[in-house]
Amino acid sequence: MMDTLYVQTQDSTYPIYIGIQIYPQLPSLLEKNGVTPERKLMMITDSNIAPHYAHRVRNILQSAGYEVGLSVVPAGESSKNLQQVGQLIGECLRFGMDRKSVILALGGGVIGDLAGFVAASYMRGIDFIQLPTTLLAHDSSVGGKVGVNHPLAKNYIGAFHQPLMVVFEMDVLTSLPERELYSGFAEVIKHGLIWDRSFAEWLMNASDSLLHREPEQLQQAIYRGCQIKASVVSQDEKELGLRAILNFGHTIGHALESVSQYRVYTHGEAIAIGMAGAIRLSQRYYGYSFDRVNWTEELIRAYRLPVKYHYPCSIDDLLFAMQRDKKVKSGEYTFVLAKEIGKVELVRGIPEKEIQEVIAQIRGVGS
Template sequence: MKMLRVNSSQQTYSIVIEKGSRKEAYNYIQKHVAKKPTSYFIITDDKVASLYLEEVLRSFPNDSKVETHIVPNGEKAKSFRQYEELLTKALQAKLDRKSMIIALGGGVIGDLAGFVAATFMRGIPFVQIPTTLLAHDSSVGGKVGINHPLGKNLIGAFHQPSLVLYDPEMLLSLPIHEWRSGFAEVIKHGFIADESFLQWLTDNIRTLEDWDLEVLTQLLARSIQVKATIVEQDERESGIRAYLNFGHTLGHAIEAELGYGVVTHGEAVVVGMAFALPLSETYFNKTLSYEPHMTYLKNLGYNINIPEHISKEKLIERMKIDKKSYNGSIHFVLLKHIGDPQLVEISEEELLKQLSSEVD
């Protein structure tokens, strides 16, 4: 078992990485959460429910008050409609301020369920039980929310979980596109914080289709530690936490412009990183020698190019309403060196020049 701790202003919580832990979810909650819940509300999606919901439910004593709600799988579930439906369900179930919401699923479920927890009765406890590799990033740090048609994750809150319970066995059921989506955030953590971690990934992971659980557990622990260290220093994204958005400014714009779910979040972020790296070289007048990493990503099946025929002008308009942008100025996370990110303002002219070389 691997266990990490995150210290936040709201609370200190544990991240437990343990094979088979989904079958002991109730016991882990009792062990690691100080205030015992009066009832539980498990939010999951239709795909995860068919695989793991019953196993999680069987971990609870028969006399436990447990409600469940299943939403459709995919990014479109992070909507106002689903959010309102979940609040209604929570009220009908008579949840109180000592009830606990459990997010059983990937990043979409974690964001959606966490936002319900953050706003129901002005905030109740919640636990993350991630089922995807991508959620190793989104489940830590307390950023929760939903999408708006004009942009991704623009409606939300900071609400820290009481526990993150990560069972790597659940990841083995993921389709390959979900592995690629999650592994993008792992690579991102290497770029912004630890070049040696990038090298470890290259040396140990040559395919995303055949996993050793010990290697996977080590990958999760090392990547989560990067996120946790940054979150502890900047919980509310007033400074260095913005570095975690490396690749996301353009990535979010691509997701929104194509329509949520057309490409996965991680696949869009890889395109954003591939765009930000040469832009970093130009901005800082540095050579980053990033090409081997791009070759590595292409060998893992990633497309690193901006989708054809997408409008560069529309991408810029999307980027103007990115959370890091303000007063109409676009801000990018760029790398002065690998492991040395900086948040900088980029002019529309510079972006148009770079985009014009990549977009038809």
């Protein structure tokens, strides 16, 4: 069973194939998208994923006549750097990659961003294909943002480079560590909260089966999540306006990640807490009933995600981090707020006092 979703970008359209046991169809999907066996493939993956899937995928492709190189980088965010880019480019050169060669990014958001950036830079840009292996990657594989970190700033070196196609195999999610699975749901929930109330309600009802990784349900959740992200980015590919709504929960979330030096919370956990903050701020701004806050927090908690932080930092530390965030313009606090569940807007000039009060509310006791 396979779903196909088309993502429209300025210059082209690319497919996302989502399904259960679809890797055996990789050769035919490649052919269909113009990747014939004369084109060399370089698979880039990480040290956790390689033992599970690298050889399986490589064998499938080699049996169909493809020449497939393999580069394995150490697992983790620390591989997303320029030095690693240089090493991977070296491996592409040694493997004899040319303008027609293709990079396969087999992994989560780290590999997607890193391998995608290598593809964007190698010979000024070659094709790449995403084979996502984390739930979070449903988010990172749509939108074409690729890049690496600078020691002074996360995600500051990058490009827009759309993949040729994305093949999302549900089976690979069985080996995903629990904490990574839960974290991935934060972005799925976000897509419901910003765009589609009935999807958010469906997520509330489907939490048991999704947490049990029932593949049909996962496929449905990923399909809708990708579709929502695709609708947003296709209307605003270069982040000039609408795309900012994808930052729902990210203003506080990013501040929390940065204050805790990216060591305490996964991105999803920080965003979960950030969404709890954002819905509280929204409740104050629009003056609706507190039920909506409770409902949202219940949804977040249903996916074993936190709605409060315990990291020992002051409210001012968080405010300071928010001001430094590249998305805060000219010292004004700008937030994506929820007018209702499923509808959000960008609100500028929120008073600092309101934010301080909300941060105090999402601070867990005992911190």
